[in-house]
Each structure stands twice: as structure tokens, then as C-alpha cells.
Amino acid sequence: MLAITAVMRYNSFKQDSECFLYAGANSKRGSNMKTLKTDRLILRGFRKSDLNDFYEYAKNPRVGPPAGWEPHASLQMTKSILKVFMEQDEVWAIVLRENKKVIGSVGLHKDEKRPDIHGKMLSYALSEDYWGRGLMTEAVKEVIAFAFCHDKLDILSVYHYPHNERSCRVIEKCGFVREGVLRSCSRIYNGVVMDNVCYSMLKAEYKRLYE
Numbered sequence: 001m002l003a004i005t006a007v008m009r010y011n012s013f014k015q016d017s018e019c020f021l022y023a024g025a026n027s028k029r030g031s032n033m034k035t036l037k038t039d040r041l042i043l044r045g046f047r048k049s050d051l052n053d054f055y056e057y058a059k060n061p062r063v064g065p066p067a068g069w070e071p072h073a074s075l076q077m078t079k080s081i082l083k084v085f086m087e088q089d090e091v092w093a094i095v096l097r098e099n100k101k102v103i104g105s106v107g108l109h110k111d112e113k114r115p116d117i118h119g120k121m122l123s124y125a126l127s128e129d130y131w132g133r134g135l136m137t138e139a140v141k142e143v144i145a146f147a148f149c150h151d152k153l154d155i156l157s158v159y160h161y162p163h164n165e166r167s168c169r170v171i172e173k174c175g176f177v178r179e180g181v182l183r184s185c186s187r188i189y190n191g192v193v194m195d196n197v198c199y200s201m202l203k204a205e206y207k208r209l210y211e
């Protein structure tokens with residue numbers, strides 16, 4: 001989304017995806033993602049062996065578009081994006097403990113709306129097979145704790161497109177504060193310009209809610 005330096009490019013991608021495909025300006029090789037654990041999930045860096053699981057959910061046209069990214073058209077496309085994820089160290093693979101499958105992703109990225117602030121922006125997507133079980137809320141809460149305790153952020157932001165009510169609920173359940181709607185601020189993969197519903201959590205709010 002938003003940041004020119006941050007947009008992941010894959011062939012004809014023109015998107016500035018709201019919630020998923022970002023390559024950090026300081027990308028490096030190899031996954032240094034800290035592994036995080038919750039009751040039902042393991043969050044860890046993506047691996048080459050995740051290719052089929054990743055493609056399985058990312059090709060679903062109900063998963064990418066609500067987050068602003070194009071459904072994966074081929075295994076090759078997924079492979080290219082997986083490579084970026086493994087290099088950039090911004091996105092965790094969400095592994096369901098009960099079956100060891102990669103069922104989604106959650107990421108922390110530079111927030112191009114707040115370039116000079118010690119903050120990050122959250123992104124996430126989950127395989128449709130697992131929607132409605134509270135899994136993303138569980139993953140996001142763990143990442144929020146990481147963001148404030150490990151990265152020592154001052155602010156964490158998250159955005160959703162106006163009709164993404166599922167994402168809205170995840171954000172509300174995690175305790176983010178609604179800021180308002182930034183109109184016509186992001187162009188997604190298919191050229192459509194979208195509003196962003198904007199939320200954030202300050203360090204003091206995190207402490208009040210989670211500590």
C-alpha cells in the first residue's frame with residue numbers, strides 16, 4: 001500500500017495492497033523472524049516448504065481482494081512472493097498447531113502514512129477454511145504484544161477497506177482505536193481507488209489493555 005519504496009512488485013502488479021505485500025526498504029536475506037506461540041498457533045518466518053499451503057489459500061479470490069491483493073494466479077506467482085517474504089522479515093507464516101499447515105500470514109510493516117514515527121502497520125490474511133474461529137484475533141494479539149514489547153513501538157496502525165467487516169471485527173476485538181476514514185487513498189491491484197478505515201493503538205493504550 002501507499003509507500004512507493006514499499007510496494008512489492010511482481011510482474012504486472014500495480015497494486016499498493018492495503019494489508020499484505022510489502023517489501024521493506026532494508027530487505028535482507030534469510031528469515032530472522034522471531035517465532036511466536038499462542039494456544040492454537042505458531043507464528044514463524046516463511047519457508048520454501050510452505051509453497052503449496054501458501055498457494056492453496058492465496059489463490060482463493062475471497063482472500064486477497066479484501067486485503068487489496070490479487071489472487072495468486074499460479075504456483076510460480078506464489079513462489080515469487082514467498083521469496084520476498086523470506087527475504088524481508090516482515091511477515092510471519094501462521095501455522096495451525098493441530099495440523100501443522102500454514103493457514104495465513106500476519107505482518108508488521110513500515111507505515112507509509114507515518115514515515116517519521118517509531119511505529120508500524122499491521123497486515124493479515126487467513127485461509128477461508130479457517131475463518132470465524134477467532135484465529136486471526138489470536139494471532140494479531142500476539143503480534144501486538146511483540147510490537148510493543150520487543151520492537152518497543154510508540155504506535156501500531158491498521159487499516160481496512162470500508163466493506164471488510166470481518167477485518168473490522170478483528171481490529172475492534174484487539175482494542176484498536178478508530179481514527180476515521182482516509183478517503184481515496186489507495187489504489188489496489190485492479191486499479192480501483194479505495195478509502196481506508198484507519199485505526200491505531202498507542203503504547204499507553206497497549207499497556208492499559210494488555211498488561
Ligand SMILES: CC(C)(COP(=O)(O)OP(=O)(O)OC[C@H]1O[C@@H](n2cnc3c(N)ncnc32)[C@H](O)[C@@H]1OP(=O)(O)O)[C@@H](O)C(=O)NCCC(=O)NCCS
Pocket residue numbers: 018019062063064066067124125126127130131132133134135136137138159160161164165166167169170
Ligand atoms: C479478516 C480475517 C483475517 C478474519 O479472520 P478470522 O480468523 O475469521 O477472524 P476472527 O474469527 O478472529 O473474527 C472474525 C469476526 O468477524 C465476524 N464476522 C464474520 N462474518 C462477518 C460478516 N459477514 N460481517 C460482519 N462480521 C462478520 C465474526 O463473527 C467475528 O466476530 P465475533 O468474534 O465478534 O463474532 C479473514 O476473514 C481474512 O483473511 N479475510 C481476507 C483477507 C483480509 O480481509 N485481510 C485483512 C485486510 S485489512
